[in-house]
Amino acid sequence: MTLTVALIGSGAIGSRIVELLDAGTVPGARLAGVVPHGKAGAGFSFDDALEVADVVVECAGVAAVAEFGPRTVAAGTDLLVTSIGALGGLDAITAASAGGTIHRITLESRKLPAALVQPWMDGETKERLLAATRPVELLRGGPADLIKAFPKSTNVVSALALAAGNWDVVEAVLIADPGAGQTAHHVVAETSLGTFDICVTNEASPGNPASSALVPHAVVRGLKSLANASGSFI
Numbered sequence: 001m002t003l004t005v006a007l008i009g010s011g012a013i014g015s016r017i018v019e020l021l022d023a024g025t026v027p028g029a030r031l032a033g034v035v036p037h038g039k040a041g042a043g044f045s046f047d048d049a050l051e052v053a054d055v056v057v058e059c060a061g062v063a064a065v066a067e068f069g070p071r072t073v074a075a076g077t078d079l080l081v082t083s084i085g086a087l088g089g090l091d092a093i094t095a096a097s098a099g100g101t102i103h104r105i106t107l108e109s110r111k112l113p114a115a116l117v118q119p120w121m122d123g124e125t126k127e128r129l130l131a132a133t134r135p136v137e138l139l140r141g142g143p144a145d146l147i148k149a150f151p152k153s154t155n156v157v158s159a160l161a162l163a164a165g166n167w168d169v170v171e172a173v174l175i176a177d178p179g180a181g182q183t184a185h186h187v188v189a190e191t192s193l194g195t196f197d198i199c200v201t202n203e204a205s206p207g208n209p210a211s212s213a214l215v216p217h218a219v220v221r222g223l224k225s226l227a228n229a230s231g232s233f234i
């Protein structure tokens with residue numbers, strides 16, 4: 001059976017996923033279309049996606065998840081959110097949450113200052129951030145604080161909170177680091193079944209220095225699991 005895929009978003013991540021699907025990287029999967037941003041024209045629409053797709057892949061941002069996510073799930077269609085999936089070690093946290101207690105998870109994320117400029121920052125704050133010559137701590141707080149202030153940098157913290165099944169045990173520190181050639185995440189999860197100390201560094205997307213080169217491949221891997229649901233190593 002063919003797995004029919006619809007995409008929301010075709011920026012740095014979505015356009016790479018289109019390339020990978022068009023190149024036949026996921027045998028058994030077919031791209032039905034990309035839902036356009038803004039007013040739909042005569043082309044592929046979100047309603048078309050719901051009608052034909054087995055899975056809707058979001059690679060458009062937090063607001064798009066809020067806009068399209070509930071209707072996708074309510075329609076009984078699988079929803080693959082790019083916000084989750086690029087981080088190793090989640091399985092251990094999910095397992096510890098199921099079989100034990102998660103005491104505390106800390107996340108320290110480092111990104112280049114230019115990747116952390118936000119629309120709400122005033123001119124002086126932006127200038128100071130971009131001129132930084134040493135690491136600057138921008139925010140320390142829980143997932144909700146991070147989602148509000150840096151919505152494009154919340155994927156790892158959201159993934160951790162969902163894996164833990166508890167948003168209150170997660171604390172994040174976001175650092176603008178002019179020396180962070182690669183985006184870096186350091187996770188320490190203290191649980192009743194062990195302490196997991198995980199460091200992940202990943203390359204930026206060639207098309208967008210604020211995005212990830214790894215995520216399109218994480219999505220394709222997820223689609224492969226859906227398209228070939230049995231008999232493969234996961």
Ligand SMILES: NC(=O)c1ccc[n+]([C@@H]2O[C@H](COP(=O)([O-])OP(=O)(O)OC[C@H]3O[C@@H](n4cnc5c(N)ncnc54)[C@H](O)[C@@H]3O)[C@@H](O)[C@H]2O)c1
Nearest residue numbers: 009010011012013036037059060061082083086155211212
């Ligand atoms: N899991 C991870 O580690 C990770 C890493 C980087 C980015 N991301 C997520 O992936 C998202 C996309 O990243 P990107 O680098 O491709 O961003 P991008 O800015 O290059 O592309 C986003 C695309 O989505 C489109 N879009 C936005 N809102 C839309 C809507 N309501 N309907 C249809 N299209 C819409 C935009 O027009 C754009 O083409 C990010 O917002 C982020 O949430 C996840």
